[in-house]
Amino acid sequence: xxxxxxxxxxxxxxxxxxxxxxxxxxxxxxxxxxxxxxxxxxxxxxxxxxxxxxxxxxxxxxxxxxxxxxxxxxxxxxxxxxxxxxxxxxxxxxxxxxxxxxxxxxxxxx
Amino acid sequence: xxxxxxxxxxxxxxxxxxxxxxxxxxxxxxxxxxxxxxxxxxxxxxxxxxxxxxxxxxxxxxxxxxxxxxxxxxxxxxxxxxxxxxxxxxxxxxxxxxxxxxxxxxxxxxxx
Numbered sequence: 136x137x138x139x140x141x142x143x144x145x146x147x148x149x150x151x152x153x154x155x156x157x158x159x160x161x162x163x164x165x166x167x168x169x170x171x172x173x174x175x176x177x178x179x180x181x182x183x184x185x186x187x188x189x190x191x192x193x194x195x196x197x198x199x200x201x202x203x204x205x206x207x208x209x210x211x212x213x214x215x216x217x218x219x220x221x222x223x224x225x226x227x228x229x230x231x232x233x234x235x236x237x238x239x240x241x242x243x244x245x
Numbered sequence: 246x247x248x249x250x251x252x253x254x255x256x257x258x259x260x261x262x263x264x265x266x267x268x269x270x271x272x273x274x275x276x277x278x279x280x281x282x283x284x285x286x287x288x289x290x291x292x293x294x295x296x297x298x299x300x301x302x303x304x305x306x307x308x309x310x311x312x313x314x315x316x317x318x319x320x321x322x323x324x325x326x327x328x329x330x331x332x333x334x335x336x337x338x339x340x341x342x343x344x345x346x347x348x349x350x351x352x353x354x355x356x357x
Contacts, residue, residue, distance in 0.1 A: 141287075169345055178249070178335050178348035179288075223288065230344065232301045235280075237287030 138162055141224055141236025150245050154211040158224035158236045161205065165234075167227040168200050170209045172220045173238065179223055183209065214243045247272065249338050249349035257355045263324040266352045270317050270338030276300070277319040278346060279311060282333040294319055323354075331356045 141158045148154055156170075166187050171179035183198040185191050185207075191198045197210040207226070211218055221238040250269045258264050270277050278301075279291040290303035294313035313319045317338075323330055333353050337346035 167345075171348075176350075178337075178350045180348065181345050184345045225288075230342075231293070232290060232303075233278075233346070234290070235288035237285075 138234040139224060139226060139236045142239055143237055145240040145242060147242045147244060148214055150214060150216060150243055152214050152243075154214050154218070154241060154243075156209040156211075156222050156224075156239050156241070158207050158226075159205055160207075160226055160234075162226075162228065162234075163202070163205065164228040165226040166202075167230050167233075168198070168207050169225040169233070170196075170198055171223040171225060171235075172218075173223060174220045182222075216243045216245050219243050249336060249347055251334075251336055251349040251352050253352060254350065255353050255355075257357065258326050259357050260326055260328060262326050263322065264326060264354060266321045266323075266334055266336075266354075268319045268321070268336035268338075268349060270319070270336075271347055274338035274340050274347075275317050276339045276346070277313060277317065278337045278339075279319070279321050280335045280337065281305070282335055282351070283331075288335070291321065326356045328356050330354065 168185045170183040173179040188202045195212045199208045223238045224236040225233045227233045252267045276295045278293040280288045293301040297313045308324045311321045333351045335351045337348045339346040
């Protein structure tokens, strides 16, 4: 079983829709949680960084961590065509070694 | 501040050859990590270097090795290339504490 599971999609939504991206994990010791966005032929760029449980909001993006269910989510409000990318979740126990999901491909249709 | 740079961006090699990839971290960052990204496996951690010492290592064979220089630049070497080594190789840098990392654009390696 992989440490981190992520539905690869692809996910296709109309512009303005609310997008929900999710990851599950098996290691209950994870306490650092991140979401990255990766455009085609580019390296991943950090979107959200959360320590332990709870919610974090940054503009149109909200990250949620539910440690009891070993489940994290990223919500994108008012999605834009520029949000079309692959979204990767990542997590770490110590903040030193990171485990990534395989990524979810998102297309926002104008 | 300049971002993480990686060279070369694209590389074509044949089986059995070896390859060296280079990564220059963000100025002031002392930690450099390397990852292999493939469609099926996603991002897999290779190793991390901090102040010229390997600090963490993933589950890759000994054909994959790395080093870090005193200016924090890092190189990754893959010997005896196999077809399955075709991937995007990403490096990421951070200051060295328990915070997140910043990725370079990657080197796309194709092994024929």
